[in-house]
Each structure stands twice: as structure tokens, then as C-alpha cells.
Amino acid sequence: MGQKLTIEPITRVEGHGKVTIHLDDENNVVQSRLHIVEFRGFERFVQGRPYWEAPVLVQRLCGICPVSHHLAAAKAMDAIVGVEPEGLTPTGEKMRRLMHYGQIFQSHALHFFTWSVPICYLASMPVPNKGM
Amino acid sequence: MNKTIVATTSLAGCFGCHMSFLDIDEKILDLIELVEFNKSPINDIKEFTRMCDIGLIEGGCCNNENVHVLRNFRAHCKILVSVGECAIMGGLPALRNAIPLSECMAEAYLHGPSVAGNNENGIMPNDPELPVILDKVYPCHEIVRIDYHLPGCPPRADLIWQALVALVQGDPLKLPYELIKFD
DSSP states (O other): OEEEEEEEOSSSSSEEEEEEEOOOOOOOOEEEEEEEEEOOOOOHTTTTTTTTGHHHGGGGSSSSHHHHHOOOOHHHHHHHHHGGGSSHHHHHHHHHHHHHHHHHHHHHHHIIIIHHHHHHHOOSSOOSOOOO | OEEEEEEEEBBBBBBBHHHHHHHTTHHHHHHHHOEOOOSTTTTTBOOOOEEEEEEEEEBBBBEEEHHHHHHHHHEEEEEEHHHHHSHOOOTGGGGGGGSOOHHHHHHIIISSSSTTTTTTOOOOOTTSSSEEEEEEEEOOGGSSOOEEEEEESOOOHHHHHHHHHHHHHOOOOOHHHHHOOOO
């Protein structure tokens, strides 16, 4: 078995990932693997809690895209209380759409201005190759 | 004046505190004048390259890798700050502390609606590359000494900013009540 390269942590996703690249003796890539290293147990610990807490609890799955989780939980709660998607009030539907568009807008701006640009622009920073 | 060296990390958190930190918006330009980042997801520096003045910790410890990173931060940072409820008291992930870990794993990989019936051999994550999950989620101060705590889920951007400026300038951390109340 040859060398193994490790990239850890991956910093442009939420969820604490790690990549390992396995090489053979001629340094050809045998396998590249993405490891999701974090387990928090949301699936279990949200059970048994008041249902109106769910949208706020699951926001904490990801601080980068909390609105998406909030809306997913809101849909699940709709199903639990017996509201069909067409049973939502027009205002409710519009507010959810507005929130989601806001999230997309914020997410793109965030990625561009604070994740991608600094890496390209702040070239004086040490090259991030230490983990490799 | 030498710039203050700052390192940040996210342990068992959601990156929300880092996002709140970035919510200082245009003040990030003032920040760059004040501090230089070392190990941090913000600049993607993966290992410490020197001793740091301030370490900002987001998230508690839910696996052995978190504990390792936290101890590494304590060894490399003169001042260590727990940022947000997860770092301070385990936060939301600590809700699993009342439930056996095996139940949480079983729900996530065997019985949950999105996996039930799709995992006939009952396979759980077992790759040696994966960190070992701890029995409970631990707040940072139970693992290492923590110098300051910034409350909130997440702490608002202004709170992180004012605390950081005070620490950089060596002032006492006298934060106005309005910044640290949440209602």
C-alpha cells in the first residue's frame, strides 16, 4: 500500500469533512474518499420535543443554511398538523418563498465575498497546504 | 504595532458562530488592520504555524478529534474564548446527553424514515478514518481551561466584535447588557 494524503479539515462546507486520497506504489490514485466526521444525533433527540420547537432546533444543523432546514421542518410540521401544501395561506407561502430567496442570495454572497475572494485576494497568507 | 494573532475553529458546532462573526460586515476591513489570522476555516490554514494570542472556539466536544483540536488550541493560544452556547455548555448537540448514543446511531442509520429498509445489513459508520464518538457532548471548559465565554446561539456579531477589540487592546471585557441578553 502506498502513500495516503489527508486534507483536513475541509473548510468550505459545514459539517466538518475530511478527504483522504489513497495512492499506490507508483503514486497513482487508487481511491479518493470523503469522510463526514461529525455525528450529532439530531434524528433522535428532536423526538419527543414540542413540535413547534422543531423548526428552531433544526436550524442548528447548519449555521450556513439555517433557513433551508427551518423551512424543511416547517413543511414536516405542516404534515403533522394536517395542513396540505395548498392549505397554506398565500401570505404564509410568500413569506416562506421570500425567506428561501433571501437564503439563496445570502449564501451566494457569503460564498463569493468571504470564502472564495479572500483565498484568491489575500495572497500574502500562507499557502494552505500544511494538512496535505 | 504588531498585529494580534487570532485562530478559530469549529468543533461540534454548526458554523453559525463563524457566520455571525462574518456578520460584522464592513468592519472586517477594520479587523484585518487589527489582527492576523492563523489556523482558521476563514483563511483555510489547517495547522498552527506559530503561537497565537487569541483562540476562538465554536462548538463543544462530541468526538475524540474535537478533544484533540481543542487541546491543540489550548497549547497554541494565550487566551482561549468559548464562543456560543455549544462551546459554553454543549448547546443543542448536548440534548443527546440524556439518550444512549446507541439509540441516536440506530435512529440515524437503521430506523429513521430515510434509512429504514435501505440498510438490511445494519451497517454503521466504522471506517478507521472516522473519529471516535464520545458518550456525551462535553463543553470546552470541561476539557481545557477557558478564559472567556461569549453567550448566544449564535452570539451576535457586535458581541464578538466588541469582545475581540477589547481583548486585542488589552481592555477589560465590560460588555453592555444589551449585547448579551437574548429576548
